[in-house]
Amino acid sequence: MTGAATDRVAFGVLGPVRAVDAGGPVPLKGPRQRAVLARLLIARGRVVPVERLVGDLWAEPADGAVAAIRTFVADLRRALEPDRRPRQPARMLVTAPPGYALRAAPDSVDAWRFEDAVAASGRLLAAGQAGTALDRLTDALALWRGPAYAEFAGEGWARAEINRLDELRALAVERRAESLLALGRAAEAATELRTHAEAHPLREDAWVLLALARYRSGRQGEALAALRQARDTLVTELGVDPGPRLRQLEADILAQAPHLN
Structure with a gap:
């Protein structure tokens, strides 16, 4: 810019x-x-x-x-x-x-501030600063007042940017859940992830996080149910099998692997 x-x-x-x-x-x-x-x-x-x-x-x-x-x-x-x-x-x-x-100032557009916060959250999580990441993501998600460029959703010139921002929003929700999990707030993460996974049924990461959050909340059966639902959705809608992360998590849950806690 x-x-x-x-x-x-x-x-x-x-x-x-x-x-x-x-x-x-x-x-x-x-x-x-x-x-x-x-x-x-x-x-x-x-x-x-x-x-x-x-x-x-x-x-x-x-x-x-x-x-x-x-x-x-x-x-x-x-x-x-x-x-x-x-x-x-x-x-x-x-x-x-x-x-x-x-010539808009870098901090004057809500979408640009949101994008910066999502990028920063990845660095903060990698550095073990889950609390700070959670705060940044909570504030960033609060910037949304509705669909991005709401009145121009049907315009071809806006579609790519709308899709990009929607993808970032989904990533922000998932990183916020990661932050909650890192802080030991699994039940809270599970509640938010259920809505997110249902709204984005083809996002494998959403199902993986939901299953992990349920497992850490002491709901192993519901964790496995989430993974089965993810598998069925991916096969039915895309004709693909689950990726290695989802398959490994299912195996780890069945084995009650210590690293999941």
């Missing part, structure tokens, strides 16, 4: 797209203006050509599409930098041939 804004505008994309400054919510006009903002946020400071914006916003662009993009950008600039004087260069939503770029 390049550049940084001097204005303190916070952007939210983990839910409906929004912008908030010191005075409260920034007024955003209409779905296409909001789409321009979302598209620029997805670009993470890179330049998005005008023609790309036109193609993203209209399936069959009209003759005035380029002029409409310019109007949307001008309105967004006024909303994001209301104190900017006429003819003063924009600091946040800048013109950069062949298009535009949004």
Whole structure:
């Protein structure tokens, strides 16, 4: 990401797209203006050509599409930098041939903060700092207000980023469960993992963690049931056998291996 804004505008994309400054919510006009903002946020400071914006916003662009993009950008600039004087260069939503770029500060977008927290949690868990990892992940997951880029879920230009953020969210839930297990809070982890595994039945790691959490809660039968359910789901839905981690955990549970405790 390049550049940084001097204005303190916070952007939210983990839910409906929004912008908030010191005075409260920034007024955003209409779905296409909001789409321009979302598209620029997805670009993470890179330049998005005008023609790309036109193609993203209209399936069959009209003759005035380029002029409409310019109007949307001008309105967004006024909303994001209301104190900017006429003819003063924009600091946040800048013109950069062949298009535009949004110079958002690294900590001003909730999705970027969430991504940083998930990355940090992996390092913290590896270093044995489960308590700190749990705190970071709890705060990070609380940033979600709904589906990422909620109003643009059906747009092709948003789909890859939505999928990436959804994958990170699932990983965050699983790492939070790992943190709970490391802290001896297996029953709490099992409760959360049950919902997670049911919502993401093809995530083998979710089933493995659920089975381990149940085993450490003294529920061996339920742990094995989770592994059987995972196997049945993978075979039925994907036509594949469980991976080595799941198979090894089943064998260890049956053997009541000491390292599981």
